[in-house]
Amino acid sequence: MMGLTLDTALLGAAVAIVLFAVALLYRVARGPTMEDRVIAINGVGTSTVVVLALLAAALDRPAFLDIAIVYALLNFLASVAISKFIVERGGVL
Known part of the structure; x- marks a missing residue:
């Protein structure tokens, strides 16, 4: 019987x-506001960083962590x- 390995669990989480x-x-x-879109884009970016970190651990590729750090920055x-553009444009109340 084949058990669940750590690599499989990390790939499943990714x-x-x-x-x-x-x-x-x-x-x-879909928005509805620009602020919602910015937060969603930030969430997608954060998810990308986490997926890269999980792949680095699962595939034993430490270079993926370097990519994740650069992408997070x-x-x-x-x-x-x-956000600065939105505030200067007067989009935040």
């Missing part, structure tokens, strides 16, 4: 998070830049 990120794409497309900077 697939589940990808499915949740796909569900977040609905909020990106870019995700943060993009969120700050978009």
Whole structure:
């Protein structure tokens, strides 16, 4: 009988998070406000970082962690830049 290995569990968790990120794409497309879209995009970016970290552990590829760190930084900077643009445009009450 084949048991559940740690690698299989990590890959399964990565697939589940990808499915949740796909569900977040609905909020990106439908809004209703720009702030909702920014939060959803940030959620998709965070999910991507977590999936990369899970894949790094499951596939024994430490380089994926470097990519995840860079992507997390870019995700943060993009969120700050978009939020600053929204505030300057007067979109936040």
